[in-house]
Amino acid sequence: MYKEFTTISEVAGSLLTVEEVEDARYMEIVEIELQDGSRRRGQVLMTSKGEALVQVFEGTEGIGVGQSKVKFLGRVMELPVSPDILGRVFNGSGVPIDGGPGIVPDARLDINGSPINPVARDYPIDFIQTGISAIDGLNTLVRGQKLPIFSASGLPHARLAAQIARQAKVLGEEEKFAVVFGALGITFEEANYFISELRNTGAIERSVIFVNLADDPVVERIITPRMALTAAEFLAFEMDMQVLVILTDMTNYCEALREVSAARREIPGRRGYPGYLYTDLATMYERAGRIQGKKGSITQIPILTMPEDDKTHPIPDLTGYITEGQIILNRQLQHKGIYPPIDVLPSLSRLRDKGIGEGKTREDHPDVANQLFAAYARGREAEELATILGEASLTDLDRLYIKFAKEFEETFIQQGEYEDRSIENTLSRGWNLLRMLPREELKRIQDIHLELFYDNNQSSSSEE
Numbered sequence: 001m002y003k004e005f006t007t008i009s010e011v012a013g014s015l016l017t018v019e020e021v022e023d024a025r026y027m028e029i030v031e032i033e034l035q036d037g038s039r040r041r042g043q044v045l046m047t048s049k050g051e052a053l054v055q056v057f058e059g060t061e062g063i064g065v066g067q068s069k070v071k072f073l074g075r076v077m078e079l080p081v082s083p084d085i086l087g088r089v090f091n092g093s094g095v096p097i098d099g100g101p102g103i104v105p106d107a108r109l110d111i112n113g114s115p116i117n118p119v120a121r122d123y124p125i126d127f128i129q130t131g132i133s134a135i136d137g138l139n140t141l142v143r144g145q146k147l148p149i150f151s152a153s154g155l156p157h158a159r160l161a162a163q164i165a166r167q168a169k170v171l172g173e174e175e176k177f178a179v180v181f182g183a184l185g186i187t188f189e190e191a192n193y194f195i196s197e198l199r200n201t202g203a204i205e206r207s208v209i210f211v212n213l214a215d216d217p218v219v220e221r222i223i224t225p226r227m228a229l230t231a232a233e234f235l236a237f238e239m240d241m242q243v244l245v246i247l248t249d250m251t252n253y254c255e256a257l258r259e260v261s262a263a264r265r266e267i268p269g270r271r272g273y274p275g276y277l278y279t280d281l282a283t284m285y286e287r288a289g290r291i292q293g294k295k296g297s298i299t300q301i302p303i304l305t306m307p308e309d310d311k312t313h314p315i316p317d318l319t320g321y322i323t324e325g326q327i328i329l330n331r332q333l334q335h336k337g338i339y340p341p342i343d344v345l346p347s348l349s350r351l352r353d354k355g356i357g358e359g360k361t362r363e364d365h366p367d368v369a370n371q372l373f374a375a376y377a378r379g380r381e382a383e384e385l386a387t388i389l390g391e392a393s394l395t396d397l398d399r400l401y402i403k404f405a406k407e408f409e410e411t412f413i414q415q416g417e418y419e420d421r422s423i424e425n426t427l428s429r430g431w432n433l434l435r436m437l438p439r440e441e442l443k444r445i446q447d448i449h450l451e452l453f454y455d456n457n458q459s460s461s462s463e464e
């Protein structure tokens with residue numbers, strides 16, 4: 001039996017206080033009926049001494065103190081799921097907005113999910129090919145991993161996210177692959193770009209899209225990523241699919257969390273963000289992974305824009321602690337006309353070595369990746385030395401490394417927005433670059449691989 005109250009005592013921002021309430025539960029869903037008969041949804045954020053603090057998803061405009069009715073529904077926020085969610089576009093609250101029919105659910109799942117028991121987790125070991133050399137070759141994405149992209153205002157993270165969504169695949173056996181895309185606080189143009197890109201390439205048939213626009217209610221932004229992850233869990237663990245979840249922009253999510261925290265009059269933490277920001281992010285990031293005995297998996301790529309390009313800002317800082325590495329976009333590479341402007345040196349995939357090598361990508365992959373890192377780093381150092389001391393101070397070998405770094409950026413990192421490179425293509429490009437250097441400089445590559453790929457030029461035959 002639903003409990004209905006007309007005892008709203010205060011409205012502040014997106015929050016309202018309901019008095020004389022008994023047995024209200026944290027996260028319980030409520031329905032608010034306005035004087036004109038329209039209805040809105042909300043969620044209980046806090047209960048204390050007969051009072052309930054309710055967060056209204058569609059905003060509180062028009063809600064009258066002591067006049068509007070609040071009905072407590074006795075359940076938490078749920079997402080109706082079935083195989084029919086594939087190919088569909090939803091708003092941030094899980095309502096279809098693509099003109100299609102409503103979802104006839106096989107089940108209704110709590111959007112807050114259930115934590116994966118650490119003992120039941122399976123270790124991420126399988127390579128996911130994104131078709132992007134700077135990721136596949138050097139900062140490899142592994143099935144079940146969470147690998148964020150750290151971007152900044154004006155950098156092409158939206159284009160990169162769309163490219164990954166179009167191209168990502170698991171190699172080897174015929175695996176059912178799906179993409180769940182969660183857009184948080186983005187513009188209509190950005191949302192339309194993502195949907196159009198997936199539609200035009202046919203990738204939308206294996207995708208589920210949740211869109212929260214910049215002018216949508218801020219509080220809806222807090223539930224949108226949880227909607228996306230709940231859909232991913234259904235596809236992965238009930239339908240045995242390999243699911244890639246892309247969430248952009250997590251900075252907008254954190255700003256929404258700060259705004260709601262301020263409305264709740266909570267004591268702010270670092271830079272005004274709530275003290276539980278780390279815990280809140282972890283409840284979402286940790287929903288990625290593999291479970292023993294289950295064929296499916298969830299891999300996460302959260303994308304965030306670093307305020308003022310600051311890696312020490314709380315959002316990228318805390319994200320880095322929770323996730324297994326990061327892909328960092330670089331403004332200087334962007335100015336050089338390099339796409340995607342991925343700075344491979346500070347980027348990191350902590351699970352890379354678990355997902356590459358013989359039987360996964362190719363036996364020479366670990367050696368090639370390590371040598372490319374080392375050679376590019378030395379080339380960048382030589383460039384800095386030339387800037388400080390002048391080119392006359394450089395040795396012939398230093399000049400060769402500078403040339404290597406330039407070629408590396410232009411032929412390995414640089415690639416077309418619709419260019420889908422196989423891992424063989426990526427490794428071939430790596431070997432072509434390494435042949436610019438004397439054999440004795442390749443100290444991180446085993447002799448057997450040098451003989452097979454450097455001396456015999458075998459890799460060029462597989463380049464596409």
